[in-house]
Amino acid sequence: MDNEILFKERQRFKQWWLWLALLGVNSLFLFGVFKQVIGGRQFGDKPMSNSGLLIASGITLIVMIVFINFKMETMIKKDGIYVRFFPFHLKFKFYAWDTLTKSYVRPYSPIAEYGGWGLRKGLLGSGTAYNISGNQGLQLEIKNSEKLLIGTAKPQQMAELLKKLGQEKL
Structure with missing residues (x-):
């Protein structure tokens, strides 16, 4: 030929601190969704609306998916x-x-x-x-x-x- x-x-992002930060933020928002949207108890002292919490969770998940695909x-x-x-x-x-x-x-x-x-x-x-x-x-x-x-x-x-x-x- x-x-x-x-x-x-072929390289991908493998920095442990980056993945730890992304997992931490996603876990926090997902915990908030389960506690507030599914469990019916407010998440935090000044909680977001349910729709705001769902949107924020969706955005953090999308960011993580983008990083996985880099x-x-x-x-x-x-x-x-x-x-x-x-x-x-x-x-x-x-x-x-x-x-x-x-x-x-x-x-x-x-x-x-x-x-x-x-x-x-x-x-x-x-x-x-x-x-x-x-x-x-x-x-x-x-x-x-x-x-x-x-x-x-x-x-x-x-x-x-x-x-x-x-x-x-x-």
Whole structure:
């Protein structure tokens, strides 16, 4: 195959503190629904209306379902780099090698450079970042001066492949 997948990575949010916070908020609202809507006793000193409690519970459940479905996929093929951060990107974004002025793996500071993890706009001209966790990423600079950092949990493997393909551009 001419355009076989040479590198593939799929990442999901696995931070325990994030899931603990989401479960805690959902549990609190679901407990309120069972106590007030089903049990008929008010939940708290200044309770919400039943419909407000149901709506708030629904919203927190939807947020949790969205987080469960977040995933970032990165592929490197002979023709370039493909990346998708679902559900923000339904199709892969493609970056051809000949459109890149720089491509290399580097350490970065998610909070200092991009304000955290996720789909982020960088601070002070560092561009855009797609990252799930960690502090290693594939830095791309595109001929139109756009910068993109793609987080990776496999920095060594990615760097070796870039060198092998002759596409490590510093």
